[in-house]
Amino acid sequence: MTTTAKICGLSTPETLDAAIDGGASHVGFVFFAPSPRTLSRDRAAQLAARVPAHVQRVGVFVDPDDALLDRAIAAGHLDVLQLHKTAPARSAAIKARTGLPIWSAVAVRTRADLAETATYSGVADRILYDAKTPPGAALPGGMGVRFDWSLLEGFRHPLPWLLSGGLDPVNLREAVAMTGATLVDVSSGVESAPGIKDATKIRAFLEAVRDI
Numbered sequence: 089m090t091t092t093a094k095i096c097g098l099s100t101p102e103t104l105d106a107a108i109d110g111g112a113s114h115v116g117f118v119f120f121a122p123s124p125r126t127l128s129r130d131r132a133a134q135l136a137a138r139v140p141a142h143v144q145r146v147g148v149f150v151d152p153d154d155a156l157l158d159r160a161i162a163a164g165h166l167d168v169l170q171l172h173k174t175a176p177a178r179s180a181a182i183k184a185r186t187g188l189p190i191w192s193a194v195a196v197r198t199r200a201d202l203a204e205t206a207t208y209s210g211v212a213d214r215i216l217y218d219a220k221t222p223p224g225a226a227l228p229g230g231m232g233v234r235f236d237w238s239l240l241e242g243f244r245h246p247l248p249w250l251l252s253g254g255l256d257p258v259n260l261r262e263a264v265a266m267t268g269a270t271l272v273d274v275s276s277g278v279e280s281a282p283g284i285k286d287a288t289k290i291r292a293f294l295e296a297v298r299d300i
C-alpha cells in the first residue's frame with residue numbers, strides 16, 4: 089500500500105516548493121489567527137498559485153465562521169477543508185454550503201476518544217487522527233504532540249482517515265508500521281522553530297515516506 093503525505097502550515101514559496109517537488113500529495117494552509125502559521129489572504133493567494141493541479145490545497149480551520157471560510161476558500165483556492173473543534177452539525181452545514189470535502193479532526197489521548205469518529209459518519213470525507221494538545225494550549229494541533237499509535241491497532245475505522253500529531257522524519261516509519269496509515273500529515277516535525285518550515289526537513293520527511 090502506498091503512503092502519501094500532507095505537509096501542513098506552509099507559509100513561504102521556498103518551503104511550499106520543497107513540499108511539491110518532494111512529492112507531497114497535499115499541502116496545508118492554516119487560517120487560525122493564534123497560530124504562528126496563519127496566512128493573510130494575499131499570502132494564501134500567492135502560495136495557492138504555485139500549487140500544481142495534482143497536489144491538493146487543504147485549508148486548516150478551528151471552528152470557522154462563514155466569513156472566514158469564504159475569504160480563505162477564495163484566496164487559497166482550497167480543495168479540502170480540515171476542521172478542528174467543529175461539531176458534526178456545523179461541519180455538515182459547512183460541507184453543504186461550500187461543496188468541499190471535509191476532514192474532521194479527532195483529538196486522541198485515550199481509546200475512548202476514538203468513539204468521536206463515528207459522530208462524523210455521513211459528514212466527514214476523512215477523519216484526521218491528531219494528538220490531544222495539553223489543557224489550556226493555544227492550539228488544538230500543530231504542537232508536535234503525538235498520541236499512543238497502538239490505540240489504532242485493531243480499530244474499525246468508520247471513515248477513510250489520515251494520521252497526524254508529532255510525526256517527523258525519524259518516527260514516521262514506526263508510526264505507519266503500527267497504524268497502517270496511507271496518508272500522513274506533518275507540521276512541527278519539519279520546522280526549525282514554531283511556524284518556521286525547514287526545506288531540508290521537508291525533503292527528509294518526504295524521502296522517509298517514499299522509503300516506507
Ligand SMILES: O=C(O)c1ccccc1N[C@@H]1O[C@H](COP(=O)(O)O)[C@@H](O)[C@H]1O
Nearest residue numbers: 096123229230231232252253254275276
Ligand atoms: O499548525 C497549526 O498551527 C494548527 C493550528 C490549528 C489547528 C491545527 C493546526 N495544525 C495541525 O495539527 C496537526 C498536527 O501537527 P504537528 O505535526 O503535530 O505539528 C496537523 O494536522 C496540522 O495540520
